[in-house]
């Protein structure tokens with residue numbers, strides 16, 4: 083899958099740096115897209131369910147082990163998040179499509195540093 087604007091390959095690390103999973107912004111040229119993929123809603127449901135389960139585990143773990151639980155929990159949570167991001171990215175590159183967002187002004191509002 084490539085950016086329609088600059089033909090840059092959309093890689094997993096690039097996908098990881100997106101703030102919103104249903105929006106994509108090319109790291110090379112800054113072109114913005116809306117991400118469309120079948121069953122994308124299911125992924126969000128799965129992520130929400132996993133998140134709820136993690137929060138639940140966290141409350142239990144904190145009650146049982148106290149602050150020493152935080153670090154291992156964060157490692158596990160980061161792992162779960164990476165797995166979801168990876169699956170989502172694979173799903174989108176296989177069966178999704180990018181629809182360019184009409185930006186009236188190029189550059190502006192939310193530039194995340196240069």
Ligand SMILES: [Zn+2]
Nearest residue numbers: 085088108111
């Ligand atoms: Zn691009």
